[in-house]
Amino acid sequence: MSTVDAQMPGVFYRRPSPESDPYIEPGSVVQPGQTIGLIEVMKTFNEIKADKPCRVAKILLDDGDEVDIGQSMFEVDEP
Template sequence: MTTIKATMPGVFYRRPSPDAEPYVSEGTEVSEGQTIALIEVMKTFNEVKSEVSGKVTKFLLDDGDEVSMGQDIAEVDGA
């Protein structure tokens, strides 16, 4: 199991806009480098990319949650 961590502080979002589907959901297979979420910092949206390939087993944050640098965002199995 690998944990994807925030690379910067800000506000966490799982979807590109409020009415869009999430980038990925729990149970989704992801590839290394695939965008899984966004972190907003001062009105700039930064992509959070998976560091590994595998299945997302759990998101540890909800849309709109504040996130700190280095905080765990999601767990990926099979990496």
């Protein structure tokens, strides 16, 4: 098991807009380059992308949670 950690401080979002479905759910298998979340910094939305194939074991934050550099956002394991 490993984690996906924030590369910048900001506000975390699991979906592109309030009425949209989340990018991923626990159990989702993701591919490199796939968007798995967003971090908003000063009204700019930065996509969080998977850097390797993995399965999302746990999402550690809710929409609107503040995140700091190095904070774990997801637990992942091999697909």
